[in-house]
Structure formats: C-alpha cells, structure tokens
Amino acid sequence: MAEHVVVIGAGLYGAAVAHSLARRGARVTVVDGGVPAGGTSGATFSWTNSCGKQPRSYHDLSVAGMAAHRDLAAGVPHSDWYHEGGNLEWAADEQGREELRQKVAGVLDYGYEARWLTRAEAVALEPDLDPAALPADGIASYPREGWIEPTRLIAHLLARAVTAGAELIRHDAVTGLELAAGAVRAVRLASGRQVAAYAVVNCAGPQAARIAELAGLVLPMRNxxxxxxxxxxxxxxxxxxxxxxxxxxxxxxxxxxxxxxxxxxxxxxxxxxxxxxxxxxxxxxxxxxxxxxxxxxxxxPIPGDGLPVLGRVADLPNFHFAVSHSGATLCLHAGDLVAAEALGEDRDAALSAFRFERLAAHAGGFRSVDPG
Structure with missing residues (x-):
C-alpha cells in the first residue's frame, strides 16, 4: 500500500509538495482551514529571484527554484502562470547606489546573470517609463528573474495531484496531532475527522508555528x-x-x-x-x-533567522517543514526535496542548511515570535 502523507496548507508550498508526492505514487491528503491560495499565496508579490540572497546555500536553492519554474512551464502546454521578463532596479541616493553595486558584484561573483544599464537602455526595455524618473546610468538588470501568478500555479499543481488520487479537504482547520512512539500518527480536524498519517508536512505559512506547537515543537517566526x-x-x-x-x-x-x-x-x-x-x-x-x-x-511567513525551514525534524522524523519567505521562488524545487524526504529518500545534502534544529537551538534569541 502506498504511504499516506498529510500536507497541511494549500498554498504554494502545500500544492507543490502534494504534486510531488502524488507524482511519486504516495497517497496524499491536503488539508486547509480555508481554500487553496486563500492565505499568503493569494496576496504576494510573487517575484522569482535570487537577487542578493545570502548565504550561498540560500542563493543556490533559489537559483534551483527559478530553474524548476522554467522547467515546469516549458513542459506544460499553454501554461500561463510563469513570466520570465526580468527585473530592473536602481537607487535614489549614494548609500543605496553603493549597496546596489555591492549586491550586483556579489551575484556576478556567484555566476548569476546581471548587467548595468543606462537610462536609454532601460527605456528601450520599458518604453512607457518616464526617462525623467530614471538615473542616467547605474540601473541593474537581472534578465532571468520574473514573477508567477500563484493562484493559477496552485490550481495546476493541485489539479494534477487530485487527478493522481490526492484528496483535498477545504474549510477544515487542523486542531491537533496524535503522537505516539516518537512519530505523528494522525491529524485531527475541526470537523472531528481524524486522518491517519505515515508522514505530515507542515506547509501552513504564517500558521506554521501553531502547527509545530501541536507537535510539541517551538518554531520561531517573525511574520x-x-x-x-x-x-x-x-x-x-x-x-x-x-x-x-x-x-x-x-x-x-x-x-x-x-x-x-x-x-x-x-x-x-x-x-x-x-x-x-x-x-x-x-x-x-x-x-x-x-x-x-x-x-x-x-x-x-518568515522563520526567525530569515532562512527557509525545510525537511524532517530529527526528534520527530515523520514530521516535516516547508516554510519560508520567498515561497514563490522556492516552492517547486524545495517542495520536491521535502516530498522526497517525506517518503524516505535521502535529501540531506540539499536540505542540511535549512533544518529546523538550527532554530530550535536558538529559539529564545530572536526578537519576536509570532505563533499565529
């Protein structure tokens, strides 16, 4: 019998994880207290990028996330959610210009695509820009960046997952987790339903700390x-x-x-x-x-140190996280890594820098914790 994984949250991460799990042959139940894309994923700038992200492991994860979007869109006829038009950026004062110079130098050092444009070159790309609003030069261009339409992407991913046999439960919030022998055995819902689980993936976004608390875990967040x-x-x-x-x-x-x-x-x-x-x-x-x-x-949803929290928990190994800022960029690639690990595959090389344990060790040292 296929392993049964419960995915908590039907935003970008939840949809991506569910899609990957179903593609791998798992039984999947996605639960959400509202509707798909009804939370943060439905109100996001959804900029796909790795522009100045540090440390290098975060940058590389984001570059892989951008590539995953490119690959998915290329493989789906008539896909309409991915837009790789590029990104322009400039600053208003000398301090901002120096920070931008450092950022561009940093991404170029990583092999990331970036170049400097003059005002005329920027207007050639964006002809309705007012030239008077632009500096004469010093305009950074990142041609491989872009944006997604998150609701349409979520719809595609969940439709594929449901077609493969996944169950989608709407308007039924998670109220508890049944733990026994060092593992999560079931997920309790507000309706009274209890869903047995081989593994659980916490994709609850700004609610991730509350779900973690149900498992006896403290997840520092600064939403x-x-x-x-x-x-x-x-x-x-x-x-x-x-x-x-x-x-x-x-x-x-x-x-x-x-x-x-x-x-x-x-x-x-x-x-x-x-x-x-x-x-x-x-x-x-x-x-x-x-x-x-x-x-x-x-x-x-921003974890306490600003970096993603991804993958299994060492002391509760069938409980997994997929929580971060930059979910629009990361969801496909990071969601696939987390899904693979939830089914027992080894993804430690890719996920070791983003484990929950780094935050647990310093839970009292962050400025604010938003459990909501």
Missing part, C-alpha cells in the same frame, strides 16, 4: 505584514518587475498592475494605496488615470 495594491486596467506597457526607490511594481494580467513598497507595509490600506499609486504614476505617467481596484493584506 511581517504586507500590503499589495492592484490598479484598475491601464493600457501601459509594463513587461517586467521594476524595483524603483519608492515603488515596486509588476504586471498582473488583464492590464492590471501590482504595486508594493516595504515602507508602506505598516500603513493603513488607504494610505499605502495612495503612496504607492502616486509613486507608480511618477514612474509610468500612463497610469495617471488608473485607480485602485483592490488592496490585499497578508502576513508573510
């Missing part, structure tokens, strides 16, 4: 608030991710643009929307008549 602003449709040519000093933006399909800036994450929705839209209009005058179609607020 952050993110405010994303979606414009109404605008006939403006934006074909890539743009990181300008006062706004980050990308296309979002059907003529919409997605705008964000970390400086507005702490503001109320109306203030955040006004600030990033004003900055976007300065950058792309063609959106001056566009309004705000919607604002989404999400909590980003």
């Amino acid at each position: 952050t608030r993110g405010v994303l602003v979606y414009t109404s449709p605008a006939a403006v040519a934006v074909s890539r991710v743009v990181h300008a000093p006062h706004v980050h933006l990308r296309p979002d399909g059907a003529g919409l643009l997605l705008l964000h800036h970390p400086d507005t994450d702490g503001a109320d929705e109306q203030t955040a929307a006004a600030r990033v839209l004003a900055a976007g209009r300065t950058l792309y005058p063609g959106i001056r008549d566009a309004g705000v179609e919607s604002v989404r607020v999400a909590r980003r």
Whole structure:
C-alpha cells in the first residue's frame, strides 16, 4: 500500500509538495482551514529571484527554484502562470547606489546573470517609463528573474495531484496531532475527522508555528505584514518587475498592475494605496488615470533567522517543514526535496542548511515570535 502523507496548507508550498508526492505514487491528503491560495499565496508579490540572497546555500536553492519554474512551464502546454521578463532596479541616493553595486558584484561573483544599464537602455526595455524618473546610468538588470501568478500555479499543481488520487479537504482547520512512539500518527480536524498519517508536512505559512506547537515543537517566526495594491486596467506597457526607490511594481494580467513598497507595509490600506499609486504614476505617467481596484493584506511567513525551514525534524522524523519567505521562488524545487524526504529518500545534502534544529537551538534569541 502506498504511504499516506498529510500536507497541511494549500498554498504554494502545500500544492507543490502534494504534486510531488502524488507524482511519486504516495497517497496524499491536503488539508486547509480555508481554500487553496486563500492565505499568503493569494496576496504576494510573487517575484522569482535570487537577487542578493545570502548565504550561498540560500542563493543556490533559489537559483534551483527559478530553474524548476522554467522547467515546469516549458513542459506544460499553454501554461500561463510563469513570466520570465526580468527585473530592473536602481537607487535614489549614494548609500543605496553603493549597496546596489555591492549586491550586483556579489551575484556576478556567484555566476548569476546581471548587467548595468543606462537610462536609454532601460527605456528601450520599458518604453512607457518616464526617462525623467530614471538615473542616467547605474540601473541593474537581472534578465532571468520574473514573477508567477500563484493562484493559477496552485490550481495546476493541485489539479494534477487530485487527478493522481490526492484528496483535498477545504474549510477544515487542523486542531491537533496524535503522537505516539516518537512519530505523528494522525491529524485531527475541526470537523472531528481524524486522518491517519505515515508522514505530515507542515506547509501552513504564517500558521506554521501553531502547527509545530501541536507537535510539541517551538518554531520561531517573525511574520511581517504586507500590503499589495492592484490598479484598475491601464493600457501601459509594463513587461517586467521594476524595483524603483519608492515603488515596486509588476504586471498582473488583464492590464492590471501590482504595486508594493516595504515602507508602506505598516500603513493603513488607504494610505499605502495612495503612496504607492502616486509613486507608480511618477514612474509610468500612463497610469495617471488608473485607480485602485483592490488592496490585499497578508502576513508573510518568515522563520526567525530569515532562512527557509525545510525537511524532517530529527526528534520527530515523520514530521516535516516547508516554510519560508520567498515561497514563490522556492516552492517547486524545495517542495520536491521535502516530498522526497517525506517518503524516505535521502535529501540531506540539499536540505542540511535549512533544518529546523538550527532554530530550535536558538529559539529564545530572536526578537519576536509570532505563533499565529
């Protein structure tokens, strides 16, 4: 009989892990207290990149994540969720320019694709940019970066998993874990249902600490608030991710643009929307008549030291994590590694740098723990 794995969470990580498990022949049950993509994965900038990520192990994991997106999209006829248009970035002051120079030098040293553009070269790529909003030079370009449409990717992955026999349980939160003899034996749901498990994978995003606590584990998290602003449709040519000093933006399909800036994450929705839209209009005058179609607020799941938590727990070896910031970049590759390990395959070489135990050893040393 195929091993039965319970995947907790139906966001990007949960869908990717479930897809990989089902492809390997496992029996899979995916459980979510809401609906697929209903949490953080449905409100993310979803930028695929390894731009300045440290240490080297994190950079390499992210590069492999980007390659996994490229490979999946190439192998699925009419796939429409992956967009490798590149990324432009520049800074507003000398300190920012020096930090950008160091970042570009670092990624070039790793063999990552990056180059410097002049204003004219940037406008040739993005013709609706206002040249007056750009520096004369010092514009970094990362041509292999891009973005995904997370809801469409999640739908594809879960559809493939369900077709292969996976069960998807919606609107039924995990309320407990049954532990015996050093392993998780079953998952209890709010409905009263109990699902027996050979292994459990915690893909609960900002809820990951709560799920870990049910297993007797302390997972330090420093989840952050993110405010994303979606414009109404605008006939403006934006074909890539743009990181300008006062706004980050990308296309979002059907003529919409997605705008964000970390400086507005702490503001109320109306203030955040006004600030990033004003900055976007300065950058792309063609959106001056566009309004705000919607604002989404999400909590980003960030482990205590900022790095992913992936794979099995040494003291509870059938309980596994797939939790990180940058889930949009990492989900396919890291999810496949975690799925393989959940079924007993050796993935220690790839996952050793991202084990839970590094955080458990320093659980009291992080600034904040958000168990929610």
